[in-house]
Each structure stands twice: as structure tokens, then as C-alpha cells.
Amino acid sequence: MNLTAKIIDGKAMALDIRQKLAEKITSCCDKPYLAVILVGDDPASLVYDRNKQKAALSMGMKCDIYHLEKHTSEDELIKLIHKLNLDDHVNGILVQMPLPNHINPLHVIETIAHEKDVDGFGPYNAGLLHENDTRAMVAATPKGILYILEKELGNLTGKHAVIIGRSNIVGRPLASLLLNHNCTVTITHSKTVNLPKITRQADILIVACGCPKMVKKEWVKKGAVVIDVGINRVDGKLCGDVDFDDVKKQASLITPVPGGIGPMTIAMLLENTYTAYLNQKNKIKK
Numbered sequence: 001m002n003l004t005a006k007i008i009d010g011k012a013m014a015l016d017i018r019q020k021l022a023e024k025i026t027s028c029c030d031k032p033y034l035a036v037i038l039v040g041d042d043p044a045s046l047v048y049d050r051n052k053q054k055a056a057l058s059m060g061m062k063c064d065i066y067h068l069e070k071h072t073s074e075d076e077l078i079k080l081i082h083k084l085n086l087d088d089h090v091n092g093i094l095v096q097m098p099l100p101n102h103i104n105p106l107h108v109i110e111t112i113a114h115e116k117d118v119d120g121f122g123p124y125n126a127g128l129l130h131e132n133d134t135r136a137m138v139a140a141t142p143k144g145i146l147y148i149l150e151k152e153l154g155n156l157t158g159k160h161a162v163i164i165g166r167s168n169i170v171g172r173p174l175a176s177l178l179l180n181h182n183c184t185v186t187i188t189h190s191k192t193v194n195l196p197k198i199t200r201q202a203d204i205l206i207v208a209c210g211c212p213k214m215v216k217k218e219w220v221k222k223g224a225v226v227i228d229v230g231i232n233r234v235d236g237k238l239c240g241d242v243d244f245d246d247v248k249k250q251a252s253l254i255t256p257v258p259g260g261i262g263p264m265t266i267a268m269l270l271e272n273t274y275t276a277y278l279n280q281k282n283k284i285k286k
């Protein structure tokens with residue numbers, strides 16, 4: 001008998017989170033402020049940043065995009081971050097990736113003050129997460145994935161999670177987060193041998209590799225939960241890293257692209273900005 005997976009509505013979940021957050025922001029004496037820095041004219045990045053700004057403004061936050069031209073030097077970018085670090089009105093700072101090749105992203109990320117690092121990519125927050133310290137500002141995409149998994153499955157203890165992708169923004173922080181929630185975690189990447197054999201062992205399969213529709217039904221254990229992080233444009237249409245129509249016959253739960261992890265990532269980024277705002281207010285009061 002063919003199973004048909006329940007499709008997880010990330011858009012609706014994200015809307016719910018944002019509505020609850022908007023209510024909390026109404027009662028704030030001033031507006032949480034997110035500063036987004038974009039270097040260059042990558043059209044996809046511009047769309048992502050405008051979406052983040054639109055979402056932040058719609059919830060009563062303040063959000064500016066600092067749009068720098070693509071030849072901006074690393075020094076100039078770092079100077080701007082220092083300025084925003086010192087500005088008490090700014091609660092969160094996000095630098096849109098990828099940066100032009102002449103700028104080292106590690107130098108940039110480590111410049112952001114850790115209390116304003118709402119992406120959670122900096123070494124301080126990544127380290128806290130690694131140590132299972134709840135003060136960590138957790139990267140938005142892994143945080144959104146955890147939210148979905150806990151909402152749908154409850155306790156994750158003992159589940160075998162297989163992650164495809166080991167990037168600093170998805171795979172690695174997600175592995176720490178799931179380990180902290182007592183999953184057994186396997187991380188795979190482009191050099192992994194016989195990947196389908198490993199993915200077939202997963203109770204939860206999370207795919208973040210940027211390869212359109214790579215994961216097929218045969219890669220998935222019957223009844224597994226499949227989370228598709230990939231965002232790819234093929235012939236002008238968006239698709240994920242999972243062959244959705246094929247895999248939904250095998251999985252019990254699946255996230256679509258678009259409408260799955262994307263909206264959850266924005267909701268979690270805004271939640272991080274609100275948390276950063278509260279932390280900074282409380283610090284001033286002390």
C-alpha cells in the first residue's frame with residue numbers, strides 16, 4: 001500500500017509564531033531593531049532581504065537594509081559593523097551571505113557583537129550551542145527545523161536523524177541542536193560513500209545540499225520524516241533537494257518547497273531579534 005505523507009505547512013506555522021511575537025512587540029516601549037547588511041546586487045539575496053524586512057516591519061519591528069555596492073572593501077564593511085555594534089538602538093545585525101569573493105566571511109561574522117548576532121553564526125554563539133548552553137543564539141534555519149520536529153513528533157529522544165550537508169549555517173548547527181535533544185545524529189556530505197544506504201536508516205532525514213530533487217523514494221525509510229531545506233530554481237520554478245512527489249509516497253511527514261522551511265527561517269530570525277532586544281534591555285536595567 002502506498003503511504004502519502006502529511007505535508008507540513010511551514011507558512012501557517014510561521015504565521016502563528018509571527019502573530020504571537022507581534023502581540024509581544026506591541027507591549028514593548030520601543031521597537032526591536034534589525035539591521036540587515038547586503039553587499040552587491042545578487043538578485044536572490046535582495047529578495048531574501050526584502051522579505052525579511054517586510055516581515056519585520058509587519059510585526060512592528062524596525063528594520064533597515066544597509067545596501068553596499070559590490071566593490072565595498074572588507075575594511076569598510078567591518079567599520080559599518082563596528083558602528084552598528086556600538087549603536088544602542090540596534091538589537092540585531094545580519095550580514096547576507098554569500099559575500100563577494102574579496103571579502104572573508106569569517107572576518108565579517110566574528111566582528112558582529114555576540115549579543116546582536118541574530119543569525120547565530122559567530123564563534124561565540126556557535127560555541128555555546130556546541131556546549132549545549134541554552135544562552136546560545138541558535139541559527140534560524142536549524143531552530144525552525146527543531147520547532148517543526150518537536151511540534152509534530154514531541155520528544156525526539158532516541159530518533160536517528162541523518163543530515164545531508166555540513167555547512168556552518170545549516171548542517172553543523174542542526175547536528176548540535178539535535179544532539180542536544182538526544183537524537184542519534186549522522187552528518188553526511190559530498191564525500192560520503194553510499195549515501196542512500198545511510199539515509200535509509202533515518203527516522204528523520206534533513207536535506208540541505210543544494211542539489212535539486214536529489215533525494216528519491218528509494219533513499220527513504222517507510223514512514224520517515226523528511227525535512228527539505230534546499231531552495232533551487234530549475235526552469236524558473238522553485239524546488240527543494242528532495243523529489244517531493246516521489247518521496248511523499250514513502251515518508252510520513254514532509255516539508256514542501258516553497259512553503260516549508262523558508263518561512264520558518266524568517267520567523268525564527270525575528271524571534272532571535274526579539275530575544276536579543278530583551279537581553280539588551282535587561283542588561284541596561286541591571
Ligand code: NDP
Pocket residue numbers: 141164165166167168169170171188189190191192195208209210211229230231232261262263265
Ligand atoms: P552549502 O553549499 O554551504 O553546503 C552544502 C552542503 O551539502 C555541503 O556540506 C556539501 O558537502 C553537501 N553536498 C553538496 N552536494 C552533495 C551531494 N551530492 N551529496 C551529499 N552532500 C552534498 O549550502 P547551505 O548549507 O548554505 O544550503 C544548502 C541548501 O539549503 C541550499 O539549497 C540553500 O539555498 C538552502 N538554504 C535554505 C534556507 C531556508 O531558509 N530554507 C536557509 C539556508 C540554506 P561538502 O561539505 O563536502 O562540500
